[in-house]
Amino acid sequence: MNSYDVFILVVKLGGFSKAAKALHRSPSAISKQISALEQKLNSQLFDRTTRNLSLTEAGNIYYERCKEISQKIRDTEEELKDVSGEPSGKLRLTWSNSLSFSRIVTVLSEFSDCYPKIVFDIKITNENINLSDEKIDFAFRQGPLEDSSMIAIKLFDIEPVFCASPAFLKKHGAPKNMLELLKLPLAIPSYINLPQKSRPFFSGLKLADIEKMHRVSDISALYTAAKQGLSASFSFRHIIEQDLSNGSLIDITPIKTMPLLPVFLVYQSCSYMSQKQRAFIDTFKTAFSS
Secondary structure: OOHHHHHHHHHHHOOHHHHHHHHOOOHHHHHHHHHHHHHHHOOOOEEEOOOOEEEOHHHHHHHHHHHHHHHHHHHHHHHHHHHOOOOOEEEEEEEOHHHHHOHHHHHHHHHHHHOOOEEEEEEEOOOOOOOOOOOOOEEEEEOOOOOOOOEEEEEEEEOEEEEEOHHHHHHHOOOOOHHHHHOOOEEEEOOOOHHHHHOOOOOOOOHHHHHOOEEEOOHHHHHHHHHOOOOEEEEEHHHHHHHHHHOOOEEOOOOOOOOOEEEEEEEOOOOOOOHHHHHHHHHHHHHOOO
């Protein structure tokens, strides 16, 4: 592996030892290669201490340039592959766990039928990870979006709801307003700032109320909590639609004007886009155009 690729790996993994482990080499060999690179550049790239490894100002500049070079090489490789014809290779995707129940997966299946030589590497996370650092091709994100530098295509909306089982409501009663809902055993997602999101619709929600609630990091667990009668739960309508239809869950949302959350297909602007990336964008734009 050339020196700038080793340098990029050291920065991303945060140390010589981790980079050495990833490359099946010794830490001393990695350290010597970086030292040789510094001598060649006549610049110190890292501030080294016994406990910490951080980039110098020169190191930051070199890191950004190396990332650009690495991306251009990958783009060139993809462009050469495209010359051969049929789109193929890997697409790296990410979305939050609540979108795993949406039509996104259905459209992915349709895309896979059309382009069987393309495989997916999918990361499910509620964090808005950096697409460049993680080498992610596309992200599906719930709005509003914070990073205006990304290209974003609006696909559809999802609707927040609160739900509970019939047995739970028989025991605790159905809430008529938000104050009554907050008095119920209630489960909410830990990754959403509910007081902040709810303030325009219910100004009385306080941190003290949140502390009394069950906090859950996975939307599937919130669904199960409601189904099993552990609590009333926050969810999204597309996740519990069938349960609402057959009566196994009841919509108890006290605010009937809960805001819809837009879902976007998000990707980085780049000078070159491969056939598989163009095909992916076209497929999703067509699927959600109506």
